[in-house]
Amino acid sequence: MPRFFDLFRAPETKASRTARLLAFESGGRARWTPRDYAALAREGYLANAIVHRAVRLVAENAASCCFLLYEGASERDSHPLLQLLARPNPRQDGASFFETLYAHMLLAGNAYIEGVALDDQIRELYALRPDRMKVVPGTDGWPEAYEYGVAGRSVRFDQMSTRVPPILHLTFFHPLDDHYGLAPAEASAIAINTHNAAAHWNKALLDNAARPSGALVYSGPEGAVLSDSQFDRLKRELEGTYQGAVNAGRPLLLEGGLDWKAMSMTPKDMDFLEAKNSAAREIALAFGVPPMLLGIPGDNTYANFQEANRALWRQTILPLATRVGTSLMQWLAPQFGSDLRIAIDTDRIDALAPDRAALWDRVAAAPFLTLNEKREATGYAPVDGGDRLE
Numbered sequence: 414m415p416r417f418f419d420l421f422r423a424p425e426t427k428a429s430r431t432a433r434l435l436a437f438e439s440g441g442r443a444r445w446t447p448r449d450y451a452a453l454a455r456e457g458y459l460a461n462a463i464v465h466r467a468v469r470l471v472a473e474n475a476a477s478c479c480f481l482l483y484e485g486a487s488e489r490d491s492h493p494l495l496q497l498l499a500r501p502n503p504r505q506d507g508a509s510f511f512e513t514l515y516a517h518m519l520l521a522g523n524a525y526i527e528g529v530a531l532d533d534q535i536r537e538l539y540a541l542r543p544d545r546m547k548v549v550p551g552t553d554g555w556p557e558a559y560e561y562g563v564a565g566r567s568v569r570f571d572q573m574s575t576r577v578p579p580i581l582h583l584t585f586f587h588p589l590d591d592h593y594g595l596a597p598a599e600a601s602a603i604a605i606n607t608h609n610a611a612a613h614w615n616k617a618l619l620d621n622a623a624r625p626s627g628a629l630v631y632s633g634p635e636g637a638v639l640s641d642s643q644f645d646r647l648k649r650e651l652e653g654t655y656q657g658a659v660n661a662g663r664p665l666l667l668e669g670g671l672d673w674k675a676m677s678m679t680p681k682d683m684d685f686l687e688a689k690n691s692a693a694r695e696i697a698l699a700f701g702v703p704p705m706l707l708g709i710p711g712d713n714t715y716a717n718f719q720e721a722n723r724a725l726w727r728q729t730i731l732p733l734a735t736r737v738g739t740s741l742m743q744w745l746a747p748q749f750g751s752d753l754r755i756a757i758d759t760d761r762i763d764a765l766a767p768d769r770a771a772l773w774d775r776v777a778a779a780p781f782l783t784l785n786e787k788r789e790a791t792g793y794a795p796v797d798g799g800d801r802l803e
Contacts, residue, residue, distance in 0.1 A: 450521045450544035453598045457605050458520055461612075463693045464598065464605060466707055467700040468519050471729060476511035478734040479758040484750075488794055494749045498741070501538035502529075513540045515733065518583060519700060522596030525559070526581040527570070528744075535577055535748055548582070548592045556582065556592065581744045583737060601699035604692040611689035701729035722764045731757060760792070 457464035480498055482489045489495070501510045517524040521543040529537040541561060549569075551557030559570045559580045572578040584594030598605070690709055697704045703721035738755040746753070759765050776787045785799035 453596065453602070454520050456609060457598045458516075461605055461609055461696070463608060463696045463707060463709075464601075464700075467697060467702045468516055470702055470706065470725070471519060471700060471733070472512045472515035474726070475515045475730045475734045475737075476508045478730070479761050480738055481756045481758045483754040483756065485752055486794055489753075492749075492753075494742075494745065494753065497535070497538065503537075510538065510540060511737070514583070514737065517543050518585060518594070518596075518733075520596055520598045522585045522587065522594035522599065524583040525561075526583070526741075526744075528577060528579055528581070530575060530577070530579070533576060535745060541580075546580075550592065554591075576747045577745060581740065583740055597699040597701070601696045604695035604699070607692040608689060608696065611692065701725070719764075719767075723768065726762060726764045727768075731759070756792075 458468055459465075480495065482492050482495050484492075499507045501507060505513075514524050514526065517540065523543040523546075525541040525543060525546050527539045527541055528535040529539065542563075545561055545563050547560050547562070548556045549558040549560060557572055559572070559582070561568045561570070570579045572580065585596065587593060587595040693707070693709045694704045697707050697709060703724055705718060705721040706725060734757055738757065742753060742755045760769060773791060776782065776790050779787070780802070782790070783800050783802055785795035788795060788799065
């Protein structure tokens with residue numbers, strides 16, 4: 414029974430003492446994402462083969478992960494939460510939805526999920542474009558709302574209006590921003606530009622007769638120069654007869670004291686090919702993909718393709734998928750219960766089969782473990798009568 418004076422005491426509240434500093438910094442106004450997501454997507458995913466393949470490799474494999482749901486120590490084979498994740502909305506299945514979500518995180522550093530509720534219950538999930546979303550910080554420094562705008566119209570999502578907030582904001586860590594994440598595409602922007610410039614160089618080289626540019630030097634009588642008509646005729650002949658891939662290798666016919674002088678560095682002088690491969694390796698490093706899996710030459714970090722694929726799963730895909738699953742569970746806990754836990758079903762991942770077989774051999778050869786301890790070590794629920802040594 415509470416004491417008499419406790420009845421008049423103000424209710425206890427908990428909040429970070431630094432949160433108001435964050436709110437003061439943002440002024441309580443909506444903040445657009447500080448980077449150009451469209452430019453990163455256009456120059457990276459749309460125009461660069463390395464970025465395109467790296468994003469698809471991570472997003473598609475992470476989306477193929479199957480979620481396991483545990484209630485306490487027991488695994489649940491059927492649950493409304495599993496059904497929601499398997500078919501989040503009428504237009505997408507679970508794999509398509511999560512692939513879009515992971516691609517947003519890799520290209521923008523941020524991903525947003527809208528939870529559509531009916532009778533205060535989340536029934537559908539939608540992945541929203543990150544460049545159209547902005548954060549509205551509250552007086553405590555944390556987002557109190559999100560605004561989604563397109564074509565001059567906007568929709569506001571109040572995070573405090575329902576039991577489950579309507580928006581889940583997923584981010585990568587950013588050391589200089591309190592609300593938005595840092596994308597791998599942004600961290601590797603210089604390498605992406607270098608790789609794209611190398612590709613444009615190749616294209617221009619083919620368009621210009623597949624040879625470095627030079628100069629035509631006129632060595633006529635002293636003080637003599639080409640007339641305007643002679644200059645225009647020479648220019649038309651060069652463009653129509655000697656430029657382009659179809660004219661590669663055609664000898665240049667000179668007359669009237671003209672002499673060809675090569676004046677630009679060759680690709681070998683610029684160490685062109687190595688610079689391009691180095692940029693590709695930096696891009697792969699930023700996205701957490703072993704260069705061997707992207708067909709980039711000169712990388713011998715892993716002994717074989719299988720080892721590189723296992724490293725991709727262990728170091729990139731599983732941490733990303735686990736983080737998203739845990740965030741989803743925490744977001745939806747008020748609706749489905751806080752005693753639920755989500756995990757990735759690693760038994761269905763073929764790339765991890767050697768690791769799984771080695772784990773089973775070690776556990777099976779441990780005589781000091783009970784049956785239930787062995788089952789727990791391999792990710793299985795305990796059984797009756799399993800608390801004994803075999």
